Amino acid sequence: MSSVVETGRGLVELTRPSNSVAAGVLTFLGAFVAGGVAESPTATAAAVAATVLATGAGMAINDYFDREIDAVNRPERAIPRGAVSARGALAWSAVLFVAAVVAAVVLPALAIGIAVVNLLALVAYTEWFKGLPGVGNLVVAYLTGSAFLFGGAAVDAPLAPGVLFVLAALSTLSREIIKDVEDVAGDREEGLRTLPIAAGERTALHVATIALVVAVAASPIPFVLGTFGPAYLVLVAPAVLGMLYAAYEAYDDATVGQTHLKYAQFLAVVAFLAGRLLSPGTGPM
Structure with a gap:
């Protein structure tokens, strides 16, 4: 039973709940600043859910690719300490990504476009950009800030x-x-x-x-x-x-x-x- 609890705790840790929820808050604030929360509550909720799920998925897949680095820098993380296997982290990331896509399908086309660009940017970051001087930092900076744009786009006001x-x-x-x-x-x-x-x-x-x-x-x-x-x-x-x-x-x-x-x-x-x-x-x- 303790191993099941530890695995569950590890899966939650992989999503970095504080970061994922914070990203969802940014998306909500983007819709709120655009003045669209009251007019489009379903779209706002879907955008927030998609952001939380996609951010959690991104965090998990990043830990999958960083497992050897984390063994040196952060051995207390879920994969290095053995709470979750590398394959399990990859599967968990896929589940979260699929859930994010399901949440996003009700959104306007522009919001879906932003989500697709962000997903491609995230994959490119983990595969190619992370180790390039400054490039990986810029990609993460864009992804974080774009939560505001995504929230605005969800209520048809992306530039607000x-x-x-x-x-x-x-x-x-x-x-x-x-x-x-x-x-x-x-x-x-x-x-x-x-x-x-x-x-x-x-x-x-x-x-x-x-x-x-x-x-x-x-x-x-x-x-x-x-x-x-x-x-x-x-x-x-x-x-x-x-x-x-x-x-x-x-x-x-x-x-x-x-x-x-x-x-x-x-x-x-x-x-x-x-x-x-x-x-x-x-x-x-």
């Missing part, structure tokens, strides 16, 4: 959350680069050519910091455009300060820096939600 797409993509780009600095040992052993390996860890951290500074500088735009009200500024201020401090921390400890950056990103999402909820009179971006 465009600024949020840019902000999310830039902050994610920064965190992904910092994570590569954290993973240098295992990536080098696997022969990957990530940005910190190709250009040096300090140079990579400089690039991550620049991306984050641009995102922070652009963060007031939703308020300036009238998309979010004052509540957004109140909550986004500590979020951006936390992001900048996390970038500073990363120069001494990449693990601490990327972890704190993740927390700051979650706070930024809360700022997006609060800014829209408490500003009912504002329009889409």
Whole structure:
């Protein structure tokens, strides 16, 4: 019985529930900012479900391809510690992908198109782009930010959350680069050519910091455009300060820096939600 429980726990861990749910929240927020949640509740729910399922599938298949790297960098993960076999992780990923496709079939053609592009980008990332300097980081940044576009497209307003797409993509780009600095040992052993390996860890951290500074500088735009009200500024201020401090921390400890950056990103999402909820009179971006 304990082995069944451990396997079940491992399957859940493979999906990175916090990341998958967070991606679903971004999709919901994309539809919400576009003003389409009340008008298209079924499409919104389908888009959120498809995002959560596809993100979980992507996380699982990434762990499948990274199992040898994780044996060095993160031996506590489900595959390296033996909770789930590599084949089991691959099968679980396929099940989640199929479920995501089923959820997405009711969506408008443009939303389905975005989903197909994202699926191809995810496969390309795991197979070819992950080990290329900066390229893999850009793909993950796009995939994260595109959750906003997907939510908007689900309610026939794909460009409405465009600024949020840019902000999310830039902050994610920064965190992904910092994570590569954290993973240098295992990536080098696997022969990957990530940005910190190709250009040096300090140079990579400089690039991550620049991306984050641009995102922070652009963060007031939703308020300036009238998309979010004052509540957004109140909550986004500590979020951006936390992001900048996390970038500073990363120069001494990449693990601490990327972890704190993740927390700051979650706070930024809360700022997006609060800014829209408490500003009912504002329009889409």
